[in-house]
Amino acid sequence: MDDKKRVAPVPVERERDLAIDMAKGCAILWVLLIHSEALRGDLLFRQVVNQAVPVFIVLFGLNSTLWWRGRDLRANLGVWYRRAVRRLMVPVWAMLVVWWALTLYFHPLGVKLSWRLPIVHLLGYLLYVGTGWFVTMILQLVVLFPAFEWVRRRFGMRVLLPVGLAVTAVITWYSLALLGFFSRTPGGWFNFYVFSPRFFGHVAFGMLLAEHRKQLGPAVGLLAAAVLAGCAAADVAGIGYPWSQELSWIGVLALTVVLLTSLRYVSAVPLLAPALVWLGQSSYGIYLGQLLTHNFFVYRLGIPGVLDGMNRWLYTAILLAGGLFFVWLGERLLRLVVLLNAQVGLTRKALDTPRAGSGS
Numbered sequence: 001m002d003d004k005k006r007v008a009p010v011p012v013e014r015e016r017d018l019a020i021d022m023a024k025g026c027a028i029l030w031v032l033l034i035h036s037e038a039l040r041g042d043l044l045f046r047q048v049v050n051q052a053v054p055v056f057i058v059l060f061g062l063n064s065t066l067w068w069r070g071r072d073l074r075a076n077l078g079v080w081y082r083r084a085v086r087r088l089m090v091p092v093w094a095m096l097v098v099w100w101a102l103t104l105y106f107h108p109l110g111v112k113l114s115w116r117l118p119i120v121h122l123l124g125y126l127l128y129v130g131t132g133w134f135v136t137m138i139l140q141l142v143v144l145f146p147a148f149e150w151v152r153r154r155f156g157m158r159v160l161l162p163v164g165l166a167v168t169a170v171i172t173w174y175s176l177a178l179l180g181f182f183s184r185t186p187g188g189w190f191n192f193y194v195f196s197p198r199f200f201g202h203v204a205f206g207m208l209l210a211e212h213r214k215q216l217g218p219a220v221g222l223l224a225a226a227v228l229a230g231c232a233a234a235d236v237a238g239i240g241y242p243w244s245q246e247l248s249w250i251g252v253l254a255l256t257v258v259l260l261t262s263l264r265y266v267s268a269v270p271l272l273a274p275a276l277v278w279l280g281q282s283s284y285g286i287y288l289g290q291l292l293t294h295n296f297f298v299y300r301l302g303i304p305g306v307l308d309g310m311n312r313w314l315y316t317a318i319l320l321a322g323g324l325f326f327v328w329l330g331e332r333l334l335r336l337v338v339l340l341n342a343q344v345g346l347t348r349k350a351l352d353t354p355r356a357g358s359g360s
Contacts, residue, residue, distance in 0.1 A: 018267045023259040024280030027052040035294050036316040047232045053134055054252040057199045061206020068149050084142045095288045096121050106299035130295045133193035140196040157208050164204025171198040172245050205253050221261030227254035282327045289326025290319040
């Protein structure tokens with residue numbers, strides 16, 4: 001009889017892939033350009049900049065798969081969800097405090113306040129919060145991702161990838177019909193934007209990249225660039241709905257590969273590489289900060305006043321400044337919480353320590 005105890009494998013901390021962080025850094029800069037509309041109408045905007053959110057979702061599938069590597073699925077579910085609450089929901093709750101203050105002050109058109117709204121907001125359903133649909137949608141994917149991981153482990157990518165791509169393809173094909181359906185629901189079009197199944201293919205493709213990221217060399221990057229160029233050519237040719245939408249999400253997959261393969265050569269560039277890495281690592285906080293900034297200006301000036309009354313490149317810089325301030329403030333608050341916890345711990349220790357000369 002073997003008397004050796006079986007020990008569960010301990011997850012090995014992976015070496016951080018700077019290309020992934022830099023890709024996220026590029027994507028968050030594109031988000032700013034989307035909301036400022038500084039490049040609207042250009043081919044570069046349609047095929048690259050306007051694909052920021054789908055790129056984030058592909059990278060979410062990649063990073064999440066790497067996080068689960070070496071971890072037992074059932075034993076680490078609690079860790080996964082607690083981590084999500086700490087990293088995703090706590091910043092959202094902080095953002096919502098400011099958003100509600102702005103809303104109560106400006107009373108913006110289209111925002112219908114009710115006693116239910118703060119409840120659904122606390123749960124992550126950010127109805128009426130401008131550009132907040134991405135947060136609601138990514139929270140859904142976080143909740144669902146362990147199911148993706150289970151399918152990958154049980155059936156492999158040969159099953160998961162085709163199913164995920166097929167779901168995205170079918171939903172994209174019937175997107176206009178779905179828009180009409182969701183427009184009749186209480187949340188309106190917001191419910192279509194947060195309908196996470198339309199991005200199942202992106203998540204599955206990111207999981208595939210996680211399995212083969214070491215093989216993402218120049219040849220793969222060139223092939224992806226050719227696919228992206230083909231999608232752009234179809235866009236210029238005016239291929240029309242729904243094929244244009246289908247080629248758009250296929251182009252996103254190729255674009256993500258192009259980013260990951262090309263940015264590896266940027267990792268040694270002084271200033272640029274560290275800046276993109278930091279932006280990528282701070283991208284969620286920057287997104288929430290620019291969200292608040294954008295909502296403030298839209299509530300104060302109206303959309304025409306923002307997009308037509310301001311220099312759009314200046315507005316891009318303003319959104320970036322708002323995002324950076326939110327990250328800075330969040331880091332300061334976290335440090336304050338750590339210091340307070342340490343102080344409370346020292347106080348408790350002092351109270352629990354018997355004084356000299358006292359009886360036990």
